[in-house]
Every structure is written in structure tokens, then in C-alpha cells.
Amino acid sequence: MEIKNIESKWQKKWEESKLFEVEKNEKPKFYVLEMFPYPSGSGLHVGHAFNYTIGDTIARFKLMNGFNVLHPMGYDSFGLPAENAAIKEGTHPDKYTQKSIKNFILQQKRLGLTFDWSRMVITSTPEFYKWDQWIFCEMYKKGLAYRKKSPINWCPKCNTVLANEQVQNGKCWRHEDTSVEIKHLTQWYFKTTQYAEELNNQEKIQEWPELVKKLQKNWIGKSYGSEVVFKINDEDWKVFTTRPDTLMGVTFLVISAQHTRLMDLVTKENKDKVEKFVQKLTSVSEEEIDQLEKEGIFTGSYAVHPITGEQVPVFAGNFVLADYGCGMVMAVPAHDQRDFEFAKKYNIPMKVVITANGKQNIEEPKMAYTDAGVLVNSGKFDGLDNIKAKEEITKELEKINKGNKTVNFKLRDWLISRQRYWGTPIPIIYCERCGEVLDENLPITLPMDVKFGEGNPLTTSESFVNVKCPKCNSDAKRETDTMDTFVNSSWYNLRYADANNSNEIFDKDKVNYWNPIDLYIGGKEHACMHLIYVRFYTKFLRDLGLLNFDEPAIKMFNQGMIQGADGNKMSKSKGNTVDVTEIIDRCGSDALRMYLVSVAGPESDFNWNDRGLDSIAKFLNKVQDYFEKVKVGNSQAKKDHKVHSTLKDVTVLIEKMRFNLAIIKLRELFDYFGEEESKENLEIFVKMLSPFCPHLAEEFWEKLGNKEFVSNASWPKVIESKINSEFDFEDKYVASIKSDIESVKNLVKIEKITSLKLIIAHKWKYDLYSMLKESLAEVSNPAEIIPRIMNSELKQYGQEIMKIVPKIVKTKTVPDFVSRDKEENILKQLNLDCKVEIIFAEDSQEAKAKNAMPGKPSILIK
RNA sequence: GCGAGGGUGGCAGAGCUGGUCAAAUGCGCAGGACUUAAGAUCCUGUCUCUUAGUGAGUUCGAGGGUUCGAAUCCCUUCCCUCGCACCA
Numbered sequence: 030m031e032i033k034n035i036e037s038k039w040q041k042k043w044e045e046s047k048l049f050e051v052e053k054n055e056k057p058k059f060y061v062l063e064m065f066p067y068p069s070g071s072g073l074h075v076g077h078a079f080n081y082t083i084g085d086t087i088a089r090f091k092l093m094n095g096f097n098v099l100h101p102m103g104y105d106s107f108g109l110p111a112e113n114a115a116i117k118e119g120t121h122p123d124k125y126t127q128k129s130i131k132n133f134i135l136q137q138k139r140l141g142l143t144f145d146w147s148r149m150v151i152t153s154t155p156e157f158y159k160w161d162q163w164i165f166c167e168m169y170k171k172g173l174a175y176r177k178k179s180p181i182n183w184c185p186k187c188n189t190v191l192a193n194e195q196v197q198n199g200k201c202w203r204h205e206d207t208s209v210e211i212k213h214l215t216q217w218y219f220k221t222t223q224y225a226e227e228l229n230n231q232e233k234i235q236e237w238p239e240l241v242k243k244l245q246k247n248w249i250g251k252s253y254g255s256e257v258v259f260k261i262n263d264e265d266w267k268v269f270t271t272r273p274d275t276l277m278g279v280t281f282l283v284i285s286a287q288h289t290r291l292m293d294l295v296t297k298e299n300k301d302k303v304e305k306f307v308q309k310l311t312s313v314s315e316e317e318i319d320q321l322e323k324e325g326i327f328t329g330s331y332a333v334h335p336i337t338g339e340q341v342p343v344f345a346g347n348f349v350l351a352d353y354g355c356g357m358v359m360a361v362p363a364h365d366q367r368d369f370e371f372a373k374k375y376n377i378p379m380k381v382v383i384t385a386n387g388k389q390n391i392e393e394p395k396m397a398y399t400d401a402g403v404l405v406n407s408g409k410f411d412g413l414d415n416i417k418a419k420e421e422i423t424k425e426l427e428k429i430n431k432g433n434k435t436v437n438f439k440l441r442d443w444l445i446s447r448q449r450y451w452g453t454p455i456p457i458i459y460c461e462r463c464g465e466v467l468d469e470n471l472p473i474t475l476p477m478d479v480k481f482g483e484g485n486p487l488t489t490s491e492s493f494v495n496v497k498c499p500k501c502n503s504d505a506k507r508e509t510d511t512m513d514t515f516v517n518s519s520w521y522n523l524r525y526a527d528a529n530n531s532n533e534i535f536d537k538d539k540v541n542y543w544n545p546i547d548l549y550i551g552g553k554e555h556a557c558m559h560l561i562y563v564r565f566y567t568k569f570l571r572d573l574g575l576l577n578f579d580e581p582a583i584k585m586f587n588q589g590m591i592q593g594a595d596g597n598k599m600s601k602s603k604g605n606t607v608d609v610t611e612i613i614d615r616c617g618s619d620a621l622r623m624y625l626v627s628v629a630g631p632e633s634d635f636n637w638n639d640r641g642l643d644s645i646a647k648f649l650n651k652v653q654d655y656f657e658k659v660k661v662g663n664s665q666a667k668k669d670h671k672v673h674s675t676l677k678d679v680t681v682l683i684e685k686m687r688f689n690l691a692i693i694k695l696r697e698l699f700d701y702f703g704e705e706e707s708k709e710n711l712e713i714f715v716k717m718l719s720p721f722c723p724h725l726a727e728e729f730w731e732k733l734g735n736k737e738f739v740s741n742a743s744w745p746k747v748i749e750s751k752i753n754s755e756f757d758f759e760d761k762y763v764a765s766i767k768s769d770i771e772s773v774k775n776l777v778k779i780e781k782i783t784s785l786k787l788i789i790a791h792k793w794k795y796d797l798y799s800m801l802k803e804s805l806a807e808v809s810n811p812a813e814i815i816p817r818i819m820n821s822e823l824k825q826y827g828q829e830i831m832k833i834v835p836k837i838v839k840t841k842t843v844p845d846f847v848s849r850d851k852e853e854n855i856l857k858q859l860n861l862d863c864k865v866e867i868i869f870a871e872d873s874q875e876a877k878a879k880n881a882m883p884g885k886p887s888i889l890i891k
Numbered sequence: 892g893c894g895a896g897g898g899u900g901g902c903a904g905a906g907c908u909g910g911u912c913a914a915a916u917g918c919g920c921a922g923g924a925c926u927u928a929a930g931a932u933c934c935u936g937u938c939u940c941u942u943a944g945u946g947a948g949u950u951c952g953a954g955g956g957u958u959c960g961a962a963u964c965c966c967u968u969c970c971c972u973c974g975c976a977c978c979a
Binding site for chain 2 (some may be wrong): 243611888
């Protein structure tokens with residue numbers, strides 16, 4: 030049967046049997062999840078196929094190992110591309126999205142995945158986003174969803190604001206060529222910082238990739254320091270510092286030029302200059318700011334040093350971030366490189382307060398001294414080690430009520446407002462009388478009567494915008510911002526547990542039965558976006574009492590990237606993309622799946638290679654041919670050995686997700702099979718094949734006379750007693766004799782050998798043998814004797830011994846196979862079509878004389 | 892600049908809890924078998940020298956070190972990839 034027909038045959042059978050539709054049962058559960066896709070119009074790419082194949086291989090393996098496996102799929106279908114594509118094609122984003130999803134499902138089904146389609150979620154349906162809105166309401170009530178005005182990142186191409194996480198190198202995450210602008214707007218935020226401390230704690234995500242954990246740590250950026258109060262114009266202003274030990278060296282303060290209260294500090298005389306300065310800054314893009322020199326301008330105000338009472342000038346600066354710490358820093362030019370440069374530029378004095386040895390330096394410093402040292406010029410703190418001084422100075426500040434110890438995070442609250450149509454509407458109404466009112470009549474559905482074009486399309490829908498206040502029934506306007514699409518993907522993993530529940534977000538028992546995810550598979554590019562948000566949501570929903578776990582996934586796995594054959598990132602413009610459907614049409618999805626996991630380890634990047642795919646396709650062809658012809662016969666000890674030792678390896682390798690190595694083992698085993706094999710061994714082989722090429726495996730399984738699915742069969746048990754490494758030796762021995770005969774034949778240039786003499790040394794002894802005899806007595810692996818030798822006076826012979834030991838060990842093994850009473854066995858194994866005479870050399874002299882070595886018989890040809 | 896990961900044979904990619912490693916496997920290449928021929932399939936070879944089998948030498952970015960012994964451990968250095976880039 031043609032591969033295409035085989036595949037559709039089994040896909041149909043699986044679907045009809047509802048094999049992969051699961052419910053809670055008494056088996057241990059295993060929840061494997063691949064990050065759901067954004068259903069783009071161009072359909073599945075190989076990266077998707079790779080992603081699902083990895084998950085599916087594990088899902089199938091776990092299923093066969095007796096787990097109740099949940100493996101769902103859904104679509105992250107809100108988002109800008111759909112809106113833009115719809116505008117371009119003149120359709121509605123909803124139509125466009127539905128079409129794309131249909132296409133995706135079709136393509137995914139052809140991969141033969143174990144998805145439980147009954148649990149599909151689509152985020153752009155009101156059935157789903159109703160619960161996004163519900164969560165928003167809960168957050169709002171708890172003060173975790175709030176509105177504030179602040180400088181934000183604006184992408185002029187997306188025509189919307191972006192979260193900090195969505196700004197990469199000053200560019201929009203969707204538009205590599207578009208610089209992000211800074212605007213001041215009132216926007217909705219989720220208070221992710223509420224969980225900063227817990228997000229920073231990685232105790233319960235130990236099985237996540239180190240890389241992801243590092244990136245998150247970095248992003249969350251916890252740092253310990255102190256808050257110090259400076260009095261400016263009779264008002265207290267706080268400053269955050271990680272170096273309170275340098276407090277006595279402060280010679281000026283710098284407030285962020287973006288600071289909302291900057292103008293409060295600016296004196297009349299300086300107003301014009303400062304305003305000009307600020308204006309200049311906002312007109313440049315963030316990217317340019319990166320390269321900008323440290324610049325500032327005097328505000329006209331002076332701050333009072335909390336300890337010395339000295340007056341230091343306050344500057345506004347372009348290098349101070351408005352929303353980190355307090356938006357204002359104390360500058361210690363002698364001990365901070367930025368401050369140093371700034372002070373040099375504006376001729377501000379410096380004050381050295383730390384030196385390496387605690388003595389005053391006379392020389393003018395050429396750069397800031399940032400290393401550890403001892404305090405000088407610091408009054409009563411002089412002579413203190415700077416680490417100790419951090420504590421002492423902070424204590425002093427606490428005593429005089431001018432500061433305290435504190436912790437700061439780089440993590441900011443998550444800006445979720447988007448000025449676009451195709452997202453979850455925010456359930457808020459602005460009433461003239463009541464102000465901001467939460468609208469809990471969910472779902473608040475997206476209106477269809479909108480015009481796309483300039484600005485936010487939602488504002489064009491009268492029916493949507495103009496509403497009555499739910500509180501007082503007077504005229505009100507609806508919020509027209511929608512939520513960032515990362516909101517939807519922050520909890521979809523939970524909805525799978527109870528995807529069709531219309532009464533509540535999910536059933537508590539169900540969600541806690543399936544979750545947390547046992548294995549979550551996706552790209553590492555989500556480390557600081559989706560993977561932080563989903564952790565945040567998990568914690569929030571836990572605190573609502575809905576979840577009894579703290580982290581979304583126990584284990585996270587990042588698959589590699591597939592580049593084009595030319596080594597570049599796949600892209601249409603480069604013309605190096607691979608069409609999944611076309612590949613499946615040509616080679617079948619089994620070949621595609623197996624190829625994807627056979628090239629390299631699933632975590633490493635690799636280049637697509639058609640030849641590699643062909644090689645797998647050829648292999649599967651051969652296997653298919655083989656199952657057409659194979660005769661089912663009796664078992665042989667040697668084959669059993671091979672099958673079970675392969676099984677043992679493959680089981681471990683799949684468990685460790687070393688699929689490429691497992692496939693090599695399978696290929697080796699297949700090469701080993703002959704015209705006749707025992708049913709049992711063939712079945713084990715088919716079962717091992719099943720996670721990698723499920724369709725063909727089912728076909729073979731059926732051919733072997735089985736009525737049930739192999740997909741649902743139990744993974745074979747390794748029978749240790751069948752594993753006997755002597756068979757491996759036997760094979761090597763026979764193979765080497767055969768190859769020796771070949772080469773001798775070639776050199777002697779004899780076409781047809783009529784008779785052959787093999788002189789076999791089966792009791793060959795080396796001189797060292799007697800010395801080592803005792804050590805070797807019960808050892809079969811050379812590595813095992815090393816420790817013993819290293820403890821004896823033989824140590825100096827280490828290298829020599831290591832050369833000989835394997836041979837000696839071999840001689841211990843040789844007699845079992847190569848001995849007089851096995852003569853017939855040897856002949857049978859050699860299977861030569863000429864007369865073969867075997868002569869045994871009993872002792873070393875005789876063997877030596879005849880040039881025979883253990884494991885290498887002397888060959889005489891006639 | 893900081894942080895992470897990596898550099899293995901013509902290529903891809905194993906090996907990296909030190910010893911049976913001249914290094915799995917696949918691709919490529921060469922030779923052979925089969926075939927009218929091609930494809931497919933099968934066999935053999937594929938670092939260098941040498942021997943019939945065998946042995947010897949030089950290899951795992953470069954240079955040192957530890958060790959009886961290193962692709963594997965340590966140090967230095969070069970190169971590549973990817974993250975963060977003014978976080979006070």
C-alpha cells in the first residue's frame with residue numbers, strides 16, 4: 030500500500046476510536062504540551078512540525094508505558110498579524126483566523142499526532158476570552174490590574190504600545206527595523222511586580238533549562254540596596270542605591286529626564302533650558318539614546334545630604350531610568366564610572382571615599398574605583414571595610430530616619446493595553462458620574478461593525494463604545510484598548526483540563542488533576558515573555574484558590590531551531606523554506622517525523638537537508654519491504670540478545686529525549702534482522718518504532734496479526750537474562766575473520782577460494798598475564814582492573830598494561846566461542862562456501878609460531 | 892562590556908561520569924556485486940605510513956598543565972553563536 034494511504038488509514042482509525050481523548054482515570058497522569066501556535070495564514074512550517082514531533086514522540090512513549098497522557102492543542106489566534114492580513118485582504122480578522130485555523134488543523138492531523146482534539150481551545154472565541162476578562166476582573170478587584178500614566182514604548186508600525194518584554198534592542202519584537210518611540214500615555218497594567226520575589230525564586234522550576242532560568246533571573250533583576258532620603262526644597266526625595274557605602278562621596282544627584290515630577294525640582298531660571306533638554310530627548314529614538322553620551326542639565330535645586338548636611342546640586346540626566354528604583358540616583362563620581370564621566374563633563378567635584386588600602390591617594394583618579402576597599406574621608410565610618418560600611422551606614426540612616434535597607438527589581442509591571450482591534454476587550458466602562466467601572470457582564474464581545482484603517486478600529490463601533498453605566502445607568506463609554514495577546518497564552522495550559530466548561534473558568538478538580546504540565550516544549554525565545562507571564566498567572570490563580578500548585582510546568586524543554594539548507598534562518602524572502610505538506614506528500618509524515626528527530630539532539634539547531642530526509646525515507650521503505658516478506662519463525666538466543674539489549678538502550682534514550690541515538694539503535698537492530706524472525710522480536714521492534722513512525726508501526730503491527738492498536742500497546746519489558754554480551758564478541762570475531770579473509774583474498778589475488786585453514790589461538794598467554802592473573806581472575810571489563818593495578822607496584826606499567834589487558838580479557842572470552850567443541854558453530858557462523866579447516870593452537874609457543882593471535886586467527890588460503 | 896553555549900574526520904552529528912577511541916551513525920566519495928542500462932538494493936573501503944591479518948605515527952580550534960593514560964579534567968588564548976546591554 031502506498032504510504033499516503035497507510036497514513037490516512039490509521040489517522041482515520043485513531044480518530045474513530047477516540048484513542049487519544051482522555052479523562053481522569055486510575056493511571057498516573059502525564060501532561061505533555063507544546064506551545065500552541067499562532068495560526069498564520071501561511072500554515073505550518075517545519076519548526077512547528079519539529080515542535081509537535083518532539084512532544085508526540087514522548088506522548089506516545091508515555092502512553093505505551095502506562096500513563097494517562099494528556100496532549101492537547103489549541104490556537105493563539107488573537108494578534109496583530111491577523112488584523113493586518115485581514116486589512117490587506119479586505120476580510121474580517123475573524124474570518125481570516127478561522128480559515129487559518131482550519132488549515133492548521135488539516136496539516137497537523139496529517140502528522141499523525143496524539144492530540145486530544147475534543148479539548149481544543151481557540152483564544153479569539155468569546156468562550157475563551159470571556160475567562161481572560163474574568164481573570165482581569167479578579168485582578169482588578171485585588172488591585173493587580175490598574176491604570177496609570179507613564180512613559181511607554183510605542184511601535185509606529187504596530188500602531189500600538191508594547192510591553193517592556195516586547196522591546197528588543199530598542200526595536201519592536203515584530204519589526205526588527207522599527208525603532209520604538211517613547212510616549213506618555215495612560216495605560217492598563219498588570220502588577221507582575223507583586224510576585225517579583227516569587228518569580229525570582231526558581232526552586233520549583235529546577236527542571237527548566239538553565240538558559241531560561243538565567244534569562245529570567247536577569248530580567249527580574251533582583252538587587253539589594255538601600256533607599257536614602259535627600260531633602261530638596263524642604264521635601265523628601267528618595268534615592269535607591271546598591272552602594273550605601275559610598276554615601277559620603279555623593280557630590281550631586283541626578284533625576285531622570287523622564288521623571289513625572291521633574292518640573293517640581295526645576296527653578297524658574299532653569300525652566301527653559303531644562304524643557305529644551307527634555308524635548309530633545311523625547312524626539313530621539315530609544316536606539317539612539319543607547320549611543321548617546323551621558324548628558325544632563327542643572328535643575329537649579331540643591332539637595333541636602335542626609336548625614337553631612339552638605340548641599341549638592343541636582344541634575345536632570347538622560348542616563349537615569351524613570352521607572353527603575355526611584356527615578357533618581359545619588360552620584361558618586363569617584364566610585365561609579367557613569368557618574369565619573371558625568372562629573373568630568375560638567376566639572377563637578379569628586380570625593381574619594383574608598384581606597385584599596387584605606388590610605389588617601391594623592392593622585393587624581395583616571396577612572397572610577399569600583400572594587401572593594403576601605404573607607405576614607407567618611408567621618409566616623411573611616412577605616413571600615415566597605416562591605417561592613419554598607420550595613421553601618423544604612424543602620425545610621427535608619428537611626429536618623431533618613432533611609433532603610435531595601436530590595437529592588439528590574440522587573441516592571443506588565444503593560445497590557447493595546448490600541449488594536451483583534452484582542453480581548455478590557456471589561457471597563459468610563460462613566461461620567463461613577464468614573465472607572467468594572468463591567469462584569471461577560472463576555473464583552475468584539476463588535477463586528479468596525480472600520481479598519483486609521484487608529485484603533487474599536488473606536489469606530491458605536492454599539493461598542495456607547496454604553497450605559499452598569500452602576501447608575503447613565504451614559505458611559507467603553508474602554509477601547511484591548512489586551513496584549515500574551516494574556517491569552519498565560520493560562521491556556523490550564524483551560525485544556527476543562528476546555529468546554531461554560532460555567533466557570535475550569536473545574537478545580539480537573540485542573541489540579543492534570544496540572545502542572547509534566548513536559549512543556551517550546552522555543553527559548555519566550556524565556557522573558559510568555560514564560561514569565563504564565564508563571565505570574567499561575568501564582569495569581571493559585572492565590573485565588575483555584576490551583577494547588579505554584580509553577581505551570583515541572584519540566585520545560587527548548588527545542589532547537591531549524592535553519593534552511595543554506596544555514597540561514599528560514600524565510601520566504603530567502604527562498605529556503607520547506608513546505609511541510611509537500612514533504613508529507615512526497616515521503617510521508619512518518620519519514621518527516623523520524624527525520625526531524627534523527628538529525629541531531631532535539632535541543633540543538635540544525636540545517637534542513639533533503640538528503641537526510643531521503644535517507645530516512647529509504648530506510649522506512651526498506652522496513653516496509655521487509656515486513657512484506659519476513660517469515661515468522663522461532664527465536665534464537667543471539668537475536669533475542671540483540672533485541673533486548675537494543676530495547677534496553679532505546680528505552681533509556683527516549684526517556685532522556687535522545688531520539689537521534691535511539692533511532693541509530695533501531696537502524697542497527699534492523700540491519701541485524703534476517704529473513705526469519707520470531708514474532709516476539711518483530712513485535713518488540715515494531716513497538717519501538719511506534720513513537721517515531723506511528724502509522725507504519727500500526728501497519729506492521731496489523732500484519733503481524735494484532736487486532737488492537739500498537740499505539741496503545743504496552744511498551745516491551747527488557748528481559749535481562751536474554752542479554753549476553755558474549756554474542757557481541759562472537760559477532761565481532763566472525764566479522765573480523767571474514768574481513769581478514771577478504772583482504773587476504775584480494776592481496777593474493779585468488780578469485781575463488783577452494784580451501785582455507787584457520788589457526789586459532791584460544792589459550793594465548795602474554796608474559797604479563799601471569800603477573801596480572803590474580804587481578805584478572807573475575808574481571809571481564811578492562812576498566813575494572815585499573816584501580817587494582819594502580820594500587821599495586823605495577824602502576825608504572827599502566828599504559829603498557831592497558832594495551833594488553835583488552836587482549837587478555839579477550840582470551841578469557843575466546844574459549845567460550847572459539848574452542849574445539851564450538852568448531853561447528855564457528856563454521857556455521859562464518860558461512861563460507863569453501864572447505865574450511867580449523868586448527869587449534871593450544872599454547873602460546875605454538876600459536877606464536879603460526880602467527881595466530883587471540884581474536885585473530887592465522888589464515889592460510891589454497 | 893557582562894552573561895551563557897559551542898569549536899570533533901569532506902559534511903551533518905555522537906562521544907565529554909578520563910582507559911576496548913583513529914573516534915558511533917548518517918550523508919558524501921571510491922571500488923565491487925546485481926542490471927542491457929540507470930535507479931534501487933547489497934558488499935567493501937574512506938587520517939598517514941606500513942603489514943596478507945598487523946603494527947606504527949599524527950589527530951578532536953591553538954598553547955600549556957594534571958595523570959601511568961585526555962576529544963573527555965584544569966589554566967591561558969583565538970574564533971563562532973546567542974541573550975542582556977547606561978538597572979544606580
